[in-house]
Amino acid sequence: MDKAREALTVGEEDSRVLTKLEVRPHRAGDDASFYEGFALRGLRVETISPGYLSCSFKVPPRLTDRNGNMSLGAIANLVDEVGGAAMHADGHHMKVSVDISISFLANAKLHDELEITSRVLGHRGSYYTGTYVLLRNKTSGEVIAEGRHSLFGNLRSKI
Template sequence: MKPNGGEDQTATMETKANECVEVSLDESQAVLRIVIPSHRPGEASFYENFALRGIRVDRVEPGLVVCTFKVPPRLTDRAGNFANGAIANLVDVVGSFVTYTGGLLRNVSADISISYMSTAKLDDEVEITSKRLGQKGGYTGISVLLRNKATGDIIAEGRHSMFRLHAAPKL
């Protein structure tokens, strides 16, 4: 046995982690009842309806996008907090907004890192600010800040790296 009960502590932490991600039978059944309709060009996909519905673009300038998002019930965890996965998704999506150029090749995420500072609750309004930090060749660095509009608290800060492959020359 390790000093300070290391093995027991590890087993307890593993048990607690497993309990946190354990899905109830009702939750499992709810997922099975989801019907995902076919996606046609020009229509919103299931993903867009689920993860992005309700986002409002407030300001757009070269290298800057500011959005507002009210935390919906579908994107909260069991404790009623804005789910970390939903926050990561917004860092990815809103971060990519500052690199979009209509009609050109889309960028792909090369790296995302997120620092979670506080949380937001159901129905809190979150301001999402995405800024292009710089660009060199096909690489773009982006900062994304999520802030609770009512309290001013920083919820999360993300760094997002994106890369655009240049089209190969036609022979």
């Protein structure tokens, strides 16, 4: 228990950095939210067509761990976001992620250029969509991760 408490304790330096973060309320249609600016900044869409999306992303320092590897949570976030975008590009309304399965196959290092492709595997009625997302090192071609992403709902935004 002491090890867990120690791991979760915020040090003086981390506390100082956190107090400088500016988190403003976000309204749809305005500038990017804190989340978008932090997690998705730098994501570039290269190709988009119904059911398919291709992006590139250079691994920034803010999404790496102490060893300079892209954090697994950041990779999972990209699978979620890019998978959802492919579903949206297929003409479906926003849905809620209900299942994400990711195979982490290699490390992405700081400043690596990633190629992220996503395609819709299919729809079951207007409620269920499945997508496949592949993250690959753009220079070496090495597969970093591959994920399957399930989304559910027939949601229409009222914003």
